[in-house]
Amino acid sequence: MIDNDKVNFHFDIDGDNFTTAGEASVKIKKALRQMGFSADTIRRVSVAMYEGEINMVIHADGGEADVNVYPNKIEIILADKGPGIPDIEKAMQAGYSTAPDDIRSLGFGAGMGLPNMKKYTDSIDIQTEVGVGTTVTMVVNV
Amino acid sequence: MKIREIVKLLDARVLCGEELLDGEVNSACGCDMMSDVLAFVKEQAVLITGLCNPQVVRTAEMMDMRCIVFVRGKVPPKDVVALAEDSGIVILASDERMYVACGKLYANGLSGGSVVSD
Ligand SMILES: Nc1ncnc2c1ncn2[C@@H]1O[C@H](COP(=O)(O)OP(=O)(O)O)[C@@H](O)[C@H]1O
Ligand SMILES: [Mg+2]
Numbered sequence: 276m277i278d279n280d281k282v283n284f285h286f287d288i289d290g291d292n293f294t295t296a297g298e299a300s301v302k303i304k305k306a307l308r309q310m311g312f313s314a315d316t317i318r319r320v321s322v323a324m325y326e327g328e329i330n331m332v333i334h335a336d337g338g339e340a341d342v343n344v345y346p347n348k349i350e351i352i353l354a355d356k357g358p359g360i361p362d363i364e365k366a367m368q369a370g371y372s373t374a375p376d377d378i379r380s381l382g383f384g385a386g387m388g389l390p391n392m393k394k395y396t397d398s399i400d401i402q403t404e405v406g407v408g409t410t411v412t413m414v415v416n417v
Numbered sequence: 418m419k420i421r422e423i424v425k426l427l428d429a430r431v432l433c434g435e436e437l438l439d440g441e442v443n444s445a446c447g448c449d450m451m452s453d454v455l456a457f458v459k460e461q462a463v464l465i466t467g468l469c470n471p472q473v474v475r476t477a478e479m480m481d482m483r484c485i486v487f488v489r490g491k492v493p494p495k496d497v498v499a500l501a502e503d504s505g506i507v508i509l510a511s512d513e514r515m516y517v518a519c520g521k522l523y524a525n526g527l528s529g530g531s532v533v534s535d
Pocket of ligand 1 (some may be wrong): 278330334335357358366367371373374383384385387388389390409411
């Protein structure tokens with residue numbers, strides 16, 4: 276894919292602040308709306324990114340988000356230097372969560388984030404190493 | 418049903434979106450787990466919740482919902498209302514408990530709608 280074929284959006288995700296978590300996803304939602312994508316595509320991209328953004332904040336002390344908009348697909352890359360995921364298969368199970376109770380009382384930590392990210396995207400790839408970090412790459416075909 | 422009718426049925430206060438009260442909504446979802454809203458909402462336009470943080474508004478925005486009802490007398494902080502205002506989402510606050518609020522709306526014709534299947 277040629278580089279000038281894509282539009283890139285970059286965000287630093289603050290890990291100390293649950294209040295601002297999701298701001299980047301809301302911005303992407305608004306940008307995609309302006310670019311004229313269908314409501315369904317916009318919802319799939321923004322929900323998957325939102326869950327991933329929340330994960331970086333509650334599990335990994337923040338990180339970086341890149342959204343690349345190509346003519347035929349939208350790619351979301353979420354990279355953090357958090358604790359990594361020891362068992363991806365387990366983490367992908369609906370209902371599995373290591374989130375503390377204070378997160379649950381805020382409405383997250385039901386163990387539905389990664390399953391939601393899988394459900395709303397056409398592909399999801401998770402590169403992770405314990406003690407080093409996690410990079411989640413998701414693609415929604417347009 | 419018009420959002421205005423929800424205000425009446427739940428004896429709710431309108432915290433923002435006064436100008437949007439004539440909007441039509443056909444189904445709703447009562448939930449305190451935002452990931453469940455993100456997983457299962459399809460065309461539900463109203464979110465009834467006892468939670469009161471900015472993530473509730475962002476979740477509603479993600480799912481293209483048009484109205485949030487805070488129950489159990491919760492009053493959201495100003496920043497939460499400001500976020501909703503920015504996104505064109507109506508915020509209502511009611512003293513009813515979750516169960517009663519949902520029951521009243523359901524009994525008056527606001528359905529649960531369909532959900533996204535896996
Ligand atoms: N970026 C991440 N860094 C480290 N661990 C993660 C990350 N994302 C997810 N996890 C792990 O995977 C589990 C499941 O994630 P998820 O399905 O989003 O559920 P929840 O966030 O509600 O716990 C989390 O509880 C956590 O242990
Ligand atoms: Mg999660």
